[in-house]
Amino acid sequence: MKTAVFMGIIFYSLTILIHFLIISKRIPFTWVNGGRSESFAEQLPISIISIVISIIGVVFTIIVGRIKPYKWRVIPVICWFLVVLWSFGFIQQLFGTPFEVMVCSLILLIGVISNLRMAIEKV
Numbered sequence: 001m002k003t004a005v006f007m008g009i010i011f012y013s014l015t016i017l018i019h020f021l022i023i024s025k026r027i028p029f030t031w032v033n034g035g036r037s038e039s040f041a042e043q044l045p046i047s048i049i050s051i052v053i054s055i056i057g058v059v060f061t062i063i064v065g066r067i068k069p070y071k072w073r074v075i076p077v078i079c080w081f082l083v084v085l086w087s088f089g090f091i092q093q094l095f096g097t098p099f100e101v102m103v104c105s106l107i108l109l110i111g112v113i114s115n116l117r118m119a120i121e122k123v
Contacts (some may be wrong), residue, residue: 007114007117010110012054015111020051022047032099060078061114079115
């Protein structure tokens with residue numbers, strides 16, 4: 001479980017880092033979102049929302065790592081939902097920009113594996 005939590009924290013931290021790099025214009029906004037954002041102003045709210053979601057994900061991951069199995073039945077359901085969500089995101093990344101294929105897909109794979117391990121161990 002410790003490994004799954006560590007991987008989850010790495011996953012969300014890297015996601016936050018990527019979006020901070022986009023906001024600070026170190027990474028071009030055309031490299032993410034499938035290259036569909038036509039301007040930085042269009043990409044900015046997407047990056048901010050992604051950072052907020054990732055912060056919530058870090059908190060959730062830490063909570064999951066600290067509670068005892070079988071205590072909360074909703075935790076495995078949320079973990080399985082995240083497995084499906086991040087798996088879908090992984091597939092989308094494979095059809096995205098070269099940066100998304102080479103970097104973001106690997107980061108999402110870490111998220112899928114992390115949540116899958118947490119879901120299996122919390123059942």
